[in-house]
Amino acid sequence: MSSCIFCKIIAKEIPGKIVYEDDTFIAFDDINPQAPVHVIIVPKEHIPTFNDLKESHKEMVGHLSLVVNKLAEIKKIQDPGFRVVINCNPAGGQMVYHLHVHLMGGRQMAWPPG
Numbered sequence: 001m002s003s004c005i006f007c008k009i010i011a012k013e014i015p016g017k018i019v020y021e022d023d024t025f026i027a028f029d030d031i032n033p034q035a036p037v038h039v040i041i042v043p044k045e046h047i048p049t050f051n052d053l054k055e056s057h058k059e060m061v062g063h064l065s066l067v068v069n070k071l072a073e074i075k076k077i078q079d080p081g082f083r084v085v086i087n088c089n090p091a092g093g094q095m096v097y098h099l100h101v102h103l104m105g106g107r108q109m110a111w112p113p114g
């Protein structure tokens with residue numbers, strides 16, 4: 001059994017409020033949402049960080065953009081808009097070491113982020 005929390009959600013060993021799933025990705029509501037809409041999009045392959053992406057992940061990374069768009073549509077935040085975030089390593093604020101994308105919306109975002 002993997003000790004990775006997101007691998008456990010993928011394997012349905014622990015619950016997650018899943019909003020989308022296909023062969024390559026799973027997406028679920030964040031347990032500690034930072035916006036009215038806060039979805040975590042996770043590749044099913046255990047890739048620790050953004051730094052670990054390889055040439056072989058090219059198709060998956062392209063697919064990811066379309067999954068983000070699909071989720072923005074499902075969550076009805078395409079208009080007025082949304083934010084997509086990937087945290088990488090400690091200085092980027094990464095807490096879970098399984099690559100994931102945050103999709104946030106439903107409120108006005110500030111810039112710069114904290």
Ligand code: 5GP
Binds near residue numbers: 016030031032033087
């Ligand atoms: P990071 O800082 O690694 O980019 O973000 C990890 C995110 O995963 C955080 O927003 C955190 O709230 C979320 N998270 C951590 N553990 C769980 C969990 O068990 N279930 C869900 N749904 N989200 C989680």
Ligand code: ZN
Binds near residue numbers: 097
């Ligand atoms: Zn994992």
